[in-house]
Amino acid sequence: MQLKVDSGRYLLIELFFMQKYQAELIGVLFLTLAIGLTSSPLAIGLILGTLVYLFSDASGAHLNPAVSVACWARDEISTRQLWSYLMAQLSGAVPAVVFLWWFTGGTYAPMPESSVGTLRFIALELILSLLFVLTYLGMMYPPRRRKNPAFGFVIGLVFGACYMITIPITGMGLNPVTTTMFIVADTLNNGYSYYYLPVYLIAPLLGGLAAVFIYGRVISPGKDRS
Amino acid sequence: MQLKVDSGRYLLIELFFMQKYQAELIGVLFLTLAIGLTSSPLAIGLILGTLVYLFSDASGAHLNPAVSVACWARDEISTRQLWSYLMAQLSGAVPAVVFLWWFTGGTYAPMPESSVGTLRFIALELILSLLFVLTYLGMMYPPRRRKNPAFGFVIGLVFGACYMITIPITGMGLNPVTTTMFIVADTLNNGYSYYYLPVYLIAPLLGGLAAVFIYGRVISPGKDRS
Amino acid sequence: MQLKVDSGRYLLIELFFMQKYQAELIGVLFLTLAIGLTSSPLAIGLILGTLVYLFSDASGAHLNPAVSVACWARDEISTRQLWSYLMAQLSGAVPAVVFLWWFTGGTYAPMPESSVGTLRFIALELILSLLFVLTYLGMMYPPRRRKNPAFGFVIGLVFGACYMITIPITGMGLNPVTTTMFIVADTLNNGYSYYYLPVYLIAPLLGGLAAVFIYGRVISPGKDRS
Amino acid sequence: MQLKVDSGRYLLIELFFMQKYQAELIGVLFLTLAIGLTSSPLAIGLILGTLVYLFSDASGAHLNPAVSVACWARDEISTRQLWSYLMAQLSGAVPAVVFLWWFTGGTYAPMPESSVGTLRFIALELILSLLFVLTYLGMMYPPRRRKNPAFGFVIGLVFGACYMITIPITGMGLNPVTTTMFIVADTLNNGYSYYYLPVYLIAPLLGGLAAVFIYGRVISPGKDRS
Numbered sequence: 067m068q069l070k071v072d073s074g075r076y077l078l079i080e081l082f083f084m085q086k087y088q089a090e091l092i093g094v095l096f097l098t099l100a101i102g103l104t105s106s107p108l109a110i111g112l113i114l115g116t117l118v119y120l121f122s123d124a125s126g127a128h129l130n131p132a133v134s135v136a137c138w139a140r141d142e143i144s145t146r147q148l149w150s151y152l153m154a155q156l157s158g159a160v161p162a163v164v165f166l167w168w169f170t171g172g173t174y175a176p177m178p179e180s181s182v183g184t185l186r187f188i189a190l191e192l193i194l195s196l197l198f199v200l201t202y203l204g205m206m207y208p209p210r211r212r213k214n215p216a217f218g219f220v221i222g223l224v225f226g227a228c229y230m231i232t233i234p235i236t237g238m239g240l241n242p243v244t245t246t247m248f249i250v251a252d253t254l255n256n257g258y259s260y261y262y263l264p265v266y267l268i269a270p271l272l273g274g275l276a277a278v279f280i281y282g283r284v285i286s287p288g289k290d291r292s
Numbered sequence: 293m294q295l296k297v298d299s300g301r302y303l304l305i306e307l308f309f310m311q312k313y314q315a316e317l318i319g320v321l322f323l324t325l326a327i328g329l330t331s332s333p334l335a336i337g338l339i340l341g342t343l344v345y346l347f348s349d350a351s352g353a354h355l356n357p358a359v360s361v362a363c364w365a366r367d368e369i370s371t372r373q374l375w376s377y378l379m380a381q382l383s384g385a386v387p388a389v390v391f392l393w394w395f396t397g398g399t400y401a402p403m404p405e406s407s408v409g410t411l412r413f414i415a416l417e418l419i420l421s422l423l424f425v426l427t428y429l430g431m432m433y434p435p436r437r438r439k440n441p442a443f444g445f446v447i448g449l450v451f452g453a454c455y456m457i458t459i460p461i462t463g464m465g466l467n468p469v470t471t472t473m474f475i476v477a478d479t480l481n482n483g484y485s486y487y488y489l490p491v492y493l494i495a496p497l498l499g500g501l502a503a504v505f506i507y508g509r510v511i512s513p514g515k516d517r518s
Numbered sequence: 519m520q521l522k523v524d525s526g527r528y529l530l531i532e533l534f535f536m537q538k539y540q541a542e543l544i545g546v547l548f549l550t551l552a553i554g555l556t557s558s559p560l561a562i563g564l565i566l567g568t569l570v571y572l573f574s575d576a577s578g579a580h581l582n583p584a585v586s587v588a589c590w591a592r593d594e595i596s597t598r599q600l601w602s603y604l605m606a607q608l609s610g611a612v613p614a615v616v617f618l619w620w621f622t623g624g625t626y627a628p629m630p631e632s633s634v635g636t637l638r639f640i641a642l643e644l645i646l647s648l649l650f651v652l653t654y655l656g657m658m659y660p661p662r663r664r665k666n667p668a669f670g671f672v673i674g675l676v677f678g679a680c681y682m683i684t685i686p687i688t689g690m691g692l693n694p695v696t697t698t699m700f701i702v703a704d705t706l707n708n709g710y711s712y713y714y715l716p717v718y719l720i721a722p723l724l725g726g727l728a729a730v731f732i733y734g735r736v737i738s739p740g741k742d743r744s
Numbered sequence: 745m746q747l748k749v750d751s752g753r754y755l756l757i758e759l760f761f762m763q764k765y766q767a768e769l770i771g772v773l774f775l776t777l778a779i780g781l782t783s784s785p786l787a788i789g790l791i792l793g794t795l796v797y798l799f800s801d802a803s804g805a806h807l808n809p810a811v812s813v814a815c816w817a818r819d820e821i822s823t824r825q826l827w828s829y830l831m832a833q834l835s836g837a838v839p840a841v842v843f844l845w846w847f848t849g850g851t852y853a854p855m856p857e858s859s860v861g862t863l864r865f866i867a868l869e870l871i872l873s874l875l876f877v878l879t880y881l882g883m884m885y886p887p888r889r890r891k892n893p894a895f896g897f898v899i900g901l902v903f904g905a906c907y908m909i910t911i912p913i914t915g916m917g918l919n920p921v922t923t924t925m926f927i928v929a930d931t932l933n934n935g936y937s938y939y940y941l942p943v944y945l946i947a948p949l950l951g952g953l954a955a956v957f958i959y960g961r962v963i964s965p966g967k968d969r970s
Contacts, residue, residue, distance in 0.1 A: 559787075560786075638847055641843075649791070649794075652798060653794050653797075653798060656798045657798075666797070666893040667893050668797075668893050671897070672794055672896065672897075675790045675793075676790060676794040678787075679778075679788075679790040679791050679794075680791075682786070683778070732770060735763075736763055736766045736767050736770060736799075736802060737767070737798060737799070737801070
């Protein structure tokens with residue numbers, strides 16, 4: 067049952083029969099598992115890169131609300147599709163976090179080092195999300211770039227490199243959907259990481275929007291559009 | 293002497309004159325040596341990636357019964373070929389393990405950490421084998437994807453990334469043929485790792501079959517088939 | 519407002535409206551941030567590789583005065599453009615260093631280990647800059663090579679590999695614009711690293727010019743020119 | 745002065761005016777420097793990969809007598825060219841080792857761990873050289889494979905992975921020309937590593953010849969020749 071997403075109304079349940087949302091769900095599920103099972107940024111980056119290769123044709127392999135919001139801001143997807151992407155991503159992160167709680171017997175609490183102030187926390191999440199989303203836009207959407215067969219590794223490994231930077235400073239954020247679900251689980255497990263949820267949620271989205279601006283101003287116009 | 297594998301009967305010994313089974317034998321031999329000689333998941337992943345590049349044209353570079361079973365379930369190879377692949381892989385792992393016993397003066401005993409229960413053990417082997425076999429199917433078989441020249445590194449490095457996850461939890465499994473031969477050697481060496489053989493043997497195969505289902509449902513239909 | 523850079527006069531301020539100088543500015547800004555935020559040469563190399571992919575079409579992704587001077591010596595850019603590239607790179611490094619001072623509460627002081635003499639210091643900076651600029655010239659400029667889609671990773675990862683060599687010996691140099699700005703900040707912060715500025719500034723430029731010579735003699739003539 | 749290497753006699757000195765031997769000389773020089781300046785197998789592998797990209801068009805980027813001998817055994821180069829390749833490689837390793845002695849104030853003595861017996865030493869050098877030369881032959885010479893733009897990284901990174909295996913067991917060998925020159929310098933520096941020279945010298949060459957056999961039997965015939 068392959069439903070056309072752009073032409074007409076469909077029920078929520080139908081989302082799960084569409085290939086692109088299944089791809090986002092499964093992709094985010096594996097990404098969340100990888101983040102929860104290892105603290106090696108290289109392993110996480112390689113697995114994200116692999117997921118981007120696997121699901122790029124099905125859904126564009128967003129796997130991150132900051133990417134989906136940026137693609138929406140660039141009119142690559144409609145508002146309706148944006149909500150479906152976010153719903154699918156959330157539906158992938160929930161079972162992954164449930165599994166991880168059972169598997170590890172605890173929950174991962176994303177939080178910045180105590181010496182990192184709020185402004186620094188916001189700045190780092192925003193700047194590195196900007197870099198990551200800019201990489202995604204640059205390697206995935208202009209058809210000329212996507213032909214570069216390294217696109218999956220570029221996207222995955224720059225995310226891994228960002229985690230190499232953030233892990234000792236602000237933990238494993240840079241992805242509102244995985245971080246939110248880790249924090250929800252940690253809160254249910256009597257943790258206090260919910261205090262940091264707003265920054266983990268909003269800063270990457272703002273970084274993604276800044277990436278859209280820079281992408282349109284510096285990378286895109288000269289060659290891809292005109 | 294190049295025998296056509298699909299057209300007619302051949303004796304077991306003839307297997308070893310066919311390029312594709314020689315490729316599987318030599319590939320598994322080197323992979324088993326790499327796993328036995330180093331515990332660096334990056335080195336193992338890079339060597340697997342290289343072997344995939346070298347032997348992809350000769351045999352498809354399965355090098356893992358979970359991959360061969362998945363390819364059989366997708367009708368990429370016949371039942372007869374499946375047995376030949378498994379036989380060739382076993383024939384590569386045996387001399388490698390003999391060599392390693394002599395070289396290191398001991399045997400590697402794959403086993404999960406004592407705190408990891410049976411269910412968690414099964415779950416991790418199954419999920420990561422699913423990811424690995426899905427990657428193999430996605431990058432190797434649709435001709436459009438195989439044209440992506442990164443295919444060998446994607447397959448090899450996602451395997452390395454899975455080992456980065458499993459090494460501190462369940463050891464170096466995810467490949468029934470290498471693990472089985474390590475366990476056989478360890479048992480001959482008076483070890484007790486044979487207790488864990490069923491999981492190391494069956495969970496990756498089930499993960500591979502689950503990968504076939506997800507591949508057919510999410511990755512393949514939209515673009516490669518229709 | 520897309521100004522043609524080769525045809526006519528323009529004011530300094532107009533530089534910042536040209537895509538290519540914006541690309542250099544933003545690229546150097548992110549590169550400087552990466553160097554200042556982590557001491558992992560792999561992370562820095564992967565981020566540089568990503569920036570090369572993102573900005574190669576806009577500006578050639580020099581991101582390093584040694585590269586710009588080498589491109590100028592090979593007549594890839596005019597003298598006027600050279601000054602604009604250097605100005606743009608400096609304009610990217612300044613805000614990055616200001617941000618890093620605020621973020622880390624200190625400044626990074628590039629300096630060689632005390633046991634490394636001046637001649638060794640000069641030699642290492644010169645030789646590894648030669649290798650890096652040679653890689654840049656080889657992978658970026660002959661159109662045939664640039665078609666190799668690995669070009670960004672080759673350039674970024676050889677830089678990361680050079681940092682793996684230099685970090686325990688001479689620190690993170692090999693780029694006159696980032697090093698100069700780190701040293702300016704360190705000097706304002708009462709540091710003494712300015713003593714080493716001349717070598718960090720001049721040795722990479724000389725290495726770049728040597729790379730131009732070797733490139734023209736060994737790599738270029740046989741196939742790309744004739 | 746571009747001399748045709750296959751048509752006529754030339755004096756030894758003329759070698760140094762030919763692009764291909766200059767490429768080998770400079771490539772081996774940088775490879776030897778990398779091995780002498782760092783013990784990070786990843787850095788060495790990345791630098792070798794870069795050198796392969798830079799010099800593949802000029803000389804085929806052998807950079808290793810085991811590769812040159814294997815190419816000679818496959819008739820890719822003539823006997824006369826083989827001697828020129830070896831001479832050029834030696835001419836690159838000598839200044840590198842002189843530089844390293846001055847730079848580090850000592851010499852690197854390649855030798856196996858004391859617990860590794862002679863047979864194991866020979867076996868490991870032979871097997872990993874076989875893998876490396878097989879990779880070189882597979883990725884560099886059939887034109888179809890060389891079109892795979894990952895060829896440089898495959899060759900460089902499998903060498904790095906082999907070093908990850910050998911460094912704690914038999915040191916940094918796998919290349920007769922670099923190892924020989926390290927041992928010559930160490931001997932002049934009153935070291936005793938010359939005792940191990942025969943194995944470091946001969947085992948990789950035998951491994952390379954075994955790679956030629958396997959390459960011709962398993963990888964080449966099915967598709968590249970017929």
